[in-house]
Amino acid sequence: MEKLMTWEQERLINELNQGRELTKQLKNHLDPSASPESREFLIQKILSCYERSISMLNWGALVGELHKVDGTSETPQSQLAGHGSPMTDASDKDFKDQCHRDVYKKRKTLPRWTQQVSVCSGTGLGALDDGYCWRKYGQKDILGANFPRQKSENKKDAKKGPFSDVEKMLGTRIHLSIIALAYRQLPPCPLAPRAYYRCTHRNAQGCLATKQVQRSDEDSSIFEITYRGRHTCIQTSQVTPSLAPIRKDCPKQNKYQPQPHQEEENQSCEFETEKVKTAELGIVKENFPSFSFPSAETESENVETNIFPDSLKEKNFLASDSPAFVSPETSESDYFSMLPIQMENFEFFQNLRHSESDLAEIMSARTSVSNSPTIAADLDFPLGFDFDPNFTFDTSEFFA
DNA sequence: TTGATTTGACCAAA
DNA sequence: TTTGGTCAAATCAA
The missing domain is CATH 1.20.58 (Methane Monooxygenase Hydroxylase; Chain G, domain 1)
Structure with missing residues (x-):
């Protein structure tokens, strides 16, 4: 004491x-x-x-x-x-x-401020990560929200999620850009609980910082992150995101930390709402580096070659107006914005049918090293589509 | 085995 | 009484 x-x-x-x-x-x-x-x-x-x-x-x-x-x-x-x-x-x-x-x-009485992050913007999901270790302690359906949460058939199914099966079918993890793209293309589906997070170091260091993540009612592609209280804990490595290694003491932590100045800006907006609608297409290149999924297959290598198959290009699948797809030579993180999936056309998404936990599953799979509520790592956010079991993915050429 | 997540239940405020 | 926020047992995953 x-x-x-x-x-x-x-x-x-x-x-x-x-x-x-x-x-x-x-x-x-x-x-x-x-x-x-x-x-x-x-x-x-x-x-x-x-x-x-x-x-x-x-x-x-x-x-x-x-x-x-x-x-x-x-x-x-x-x-x-x-x-x-x-x-x-x-x-x-x-x-x-x-x-x-x-x-x-x-x-x-703790200071409170809100940040809005667009998942389909170029910021990628990393924008939802603030570099701190968070621990989810609850989730609640918010009355009046446009996207009430759907109850799963049972707890087991809710945890497992259909995407687990999808991943098995694919034999690999699906690219997050699919999700981002789908968000743009499909009407919102009824699903947007509010997730509650507290600082991992609460018990150890008495840090009372908490945050809530909820999908915006106004724009289903935007997530509102409400922070409450400042971190009084010592995070072991507050370093520049692009240079930060995965924190060993925080196994599911994102591999980067926020830019100090950036964080200061966010945290200085106490008692007021900060509307940060993240950048649109033009800033994709700039912001995507903050989006990272330090999984084994993505950390160790720099993807220097264009991993898009010609078939996708030919089919114009890589639409220029899609923030999910950017030139692979832009940065390492662009690797994540690639869509390693063959499909006939964009109607693929229209056929997708899934349940609420799909996104959570796929995201959590992709963010297995992130402890921050990157959209779906922890939230059962909806996409409004389900997977059609009939479509096929061919990822072999990308994940050989 | 340990740490994280899920989710029903509880509590306080409105 | 309703609703948002939190707790904690059960469960999952590494």
Whole structure:
């Protein structure tokens, strides 16, 4: 307990010191010759420092309240985690109830901001990843949403999902671009639960950051990510996405981290809604690198050759207006935007019939190393189509 | 075996 | 009473 509090205090002091240093830098940049961009950047950094500090203090205040309730010196984190308390079952239950109430109240005061991400835009699914380790703790159908969640026949089926069978049929994992493309081409299907995530380090470090991911009512291809609370935890490697390796301590973490500045921008929008409709076609090339599925077959190699078969080109399947398809020479991640599937024409998608968990399955398969709610890794988002068992995929030439 | 996800149930706020 | 948010047992997966 003592150690944890000290650790938190050290972090708080560090944040405040950093804020002081940044303020000094800002002072130097008040010179008219300094660029406004640098001033803006410093201001953002300073604000972030103080916001993180406040967030830490919020947690500290919660800790204090828990101590009042409990009257022990037990580590609040472990108490919240539900173990380590020497109390009796009855008092333990009371304590947990109190904790629940306190946490609930405290979280309501946490900063909150929303980001919208278009899945069919060039940002790819990586745009939904913020580089933190998240753990899904719940999912809820939201009343009034355009896309209520469909109940599966049973739990087993819901977990397994038809895409598991599809994948078996294919003998490989299906490309995510199919999904992105289908989103653009088909009307929304009734399916869009809200998924709840909390920081993986909540118990260990008391990080109260949470986020919700929900499909937008206005545009089925847009996902609204609502963040609540700032991360007070230490993520082991906050590095540039394009350079970041897969984090060993976070096995399902995306292999990249967000650009620090980018993250600061997102997190500085407290108590307000940030509408970030991600870029459309023209920015595909620029943004796709953020979309990565660090699966074994994709990490190790750089795909330098055009993996599109001529047959697809000839059939004009690689429509220029489809963000899912970009020139393979653009970047490594373009590999993921390729569609390793032969099909006669675009009507393929019209024939697709599937259930709600298809996307989740395929996505989770593709994002097996990602712990962030990249659309479907965790959400049973709908596509509005099912797979026609009659169509055939020929992926051998791509995944030989 | 361990960690993550799913999902029914519970709680608090509206 | 309804609804959103969270918990936790059951289950899955590596």
